[in-house]
Amino acid sequence: MANHEDLSGVFLALSDPTxxxxxxxxxxxxxxxxxLAQSFAMTLPSFMKHVHTLEGNGLIRSVKHGRVRTCSLDRDRLAVVGDWLDTQYRIWDARADRLDESAAEQEEV
Known part of the structure; x- marks a missing residue:
């Protein structure tokens, strides 16, 4: 599992709808x-701030060929969120099971 700083950076990057x-x-x-920028109503310098945030937190990679910078998704880095959510699901599922057991015991009494 990723450390808290890694996870915080990924969530920070994903906190913005753009x-x-x-x-x-x-x-x-x-x-x-x-x-990518054509999809958004903002200036290119403003859009580039979003690209840098995503790149800085490892969610995307970019390579420059001549004057064109091409971005690609780093799916492994995005999986950090899935791993964290899976862990949270297991924790809460176990708590819900215990709550169900407790409720069943109360009904028997």
């Missing part, structure tokens, strides 16, 4: 920054 939409778009495959 960045979540970039992740969704990149889920279909790599895209250039220009292609």
């Amino acid at each position: 960045r979540r939409e970039v992740i969704r778009i990149l889920g279909a495959g790599p895209a250039s920054v220009g292609e």
Whole structure:
């Protein structure tokens, strides 16, 4: 499981709807920054801040070929969220089971 700082960075990056939409778009495959930016009503410098946040937290990677920067999703890094959610689900599922058992015991009394 990722450490708390890694997880916090990923959640910080995903806290913004623009960045979540970039992740969704990149889920279909790599895209250039220009292609990604067309989906948003903001200036390119403003959009690049979102790209840098996603890249800085390891959710996307970008490579530059000439004047074109192409971004791709790092699915392994995104899996950190899935791992954390799976752990939370198991914890809460176990608590719900104990609550059900306790309620059943109360009904028997």
